[in-house]
Amino acid sequence: MNIVVCVKQVPDTATERKLRSDDKTLDRDAVDGVVNELDEYAVEEALRLKEAHGGEVTVLTMGPAKATETIRKALAMGADKAVHLSDDALHGSDALSTSYAMAQALKKIGFDLVILGSESTDARTGVLAAMLAERLGTPQLTLARKVEVNGSAIAIERITDYGFDKVEATLPAVVSVVEKINEPRYPSFKGIMAAKKKPVETLGIADASVDGSAVGLAAAYSEVAEFAAAPPRAAGTVVKDEGDGGVKAADFLASKKFI
Amino acid sequence: MSEILVLVEHVDGEVKKVTLELLTLARTLGEASAVWAGPGYSEAAKAKLAEYGADKVYVADSDEIVNYVVAPKAELLAKLVGDKSPAAVLVAATTEGKEVAGRLAVKTDSGVITDAVGLGEGFVADQSIFGGGVNVRSRVTKGTPIVAVRPNSTAPVAAAGAGAEEKVEVAPSDAARAAKIVERVKEEKGARPELTEAAIVVSGGRGVGSAENFAIIEKLADSIGAAVGASRAATDAKWYPHQFQVGQTGKTVSPQLYIAAGISGAIQHRAGMQTSKTIIVINKDPEAPIFEIADFGVVGDLFQVVPQLTEEIEKRK
């Protein structure tokens, strides 16, 4: 089975993230890039499926040159090779143009299964997998907490508001996974060493047949009109429980007319 | 004024509160048209939509629409966008609503904004990003603006609309039938308000200690008509079902009041509740980061404080 895992480099959620004042895009230089946490579950699921069914796991990342660190991490976990879609023209792409560029790259790479994390911790739109399924004309098997492949049949459990749906489809398909699905492995020392020798192919937009006028900030379908740091929450009142903490909390609720 | 499509969220034939909020918003920006997708449609549902200002109600109530993952709903909306040329399309910013919006954006070559917490003139949307650290106003610049709006972004206000019904015949294409839902598994759903829609949410975390102990969280919730939420530590430990997880990979909630007991306030948890209007924290560790966003905090043992608070609320009713 030919599995492609889409992995994104994002700013570490633990650091302060900012928008750039000039073009109002995420300031990626100001922060440490890490693998989007949720993508680690996607990589893990891909590796488990490969271990069970054979095949190959390819990592696909779209992002600036420094995203190679993210690729190395996925390779160190055990992926076989990587494709880095990287081109200055892609800077500032929104979800629509990102999905377009990724879909073009996926068509070039070829796949039986595409796996993504359910969302990225920076943009948090949660739409990429659905957009890819739409663009590629493949089944959308998103928000999976369980994935089973049997020959060309694939079944998932999709989390819903009320519990989960059992969903069935035929490969090729696009899957996104939630963090309940597995426990991502840590790269071993051997894995880290081996990753250094694994092939990483860099694709520019022309290599992936991506139309340059359809990507990047200029092609975005939406714009940030303005932004500002959120006003800090007014410092609250903190009391130490002296046997009357519940009463004091109730007083506060009453003062705010909740009770 | 031109028409604005609102995709109706409904469960067991009941219109959900978020839809009434979306209709209220749509009315301020144009004429609200509700779009009902899937079975369960009734005169009562239509009356409810009209009560909150739907001038038109488009109805596509075949089972087919909900038997496949997301794609048929996006097809339905794309057809309506083509036929009616609305000024905008609003959906609820649930995980599924956002996916519908995403596919619709691709189909109609239109821009999409997700997780709006407000929407104003020119369809300029307010968003709160980076775990609540930055406020952004953005707008769609191409195609028909598609906006996924978070529940609790506005208060629903009734204002009668004509509620003219129009049946829409759509059969999902083969491509939209590619991911078939073969079974829906309902995991316990109590009488409490739904998590993302609730005006008050009481959440418990690792500090609660066990599934049995969640009863004290539930009692507090029931005393003030709240929904119950949980941190990932609590859902991972199977103390509370996963669909009640609040946070980055759980539900995003934006209630009037959020009470967090035994939750430390990890960034991933905060990402799902930081836009709550008022936050109360009960935690025995005064250094817990959740206190940074508390309007009122009690440093103490939740097993003392929570039952006492519940008792006080009952007493003052």
Ligand SMILES: Cc1cc2nc3c(=O)[nH]c(=O)nc-3n(C[C@H](O)[C@H](O)[C@H](O)COP(=O)(O)OP(=O)(O)OC[C@H]3O[C@@H](n4cnc5c(N)ncnc54)[C@H](O)[C@@H]3O)c2cc1C
């Ligand atoms: C990819 C990813 C996604 C994630 N998504 C989410 C998410 O959606 N939601 C989420 O919540 N987390 C999420 N997390 C996990 C998050 O990082 C934290 O681990 C989690 O929120 C911790 O839960 P907690 O606050 O209940 O537990 P802890 O951090 O262990 O905190 C427990 C708190 O309870 C207090 N306490 C203990 N006993 C008592 C007592 N008797 N009385 C009062 N206080 C007490 C302690 O002082 C402590 O502050 C995610 C993590 C990752 C990596």
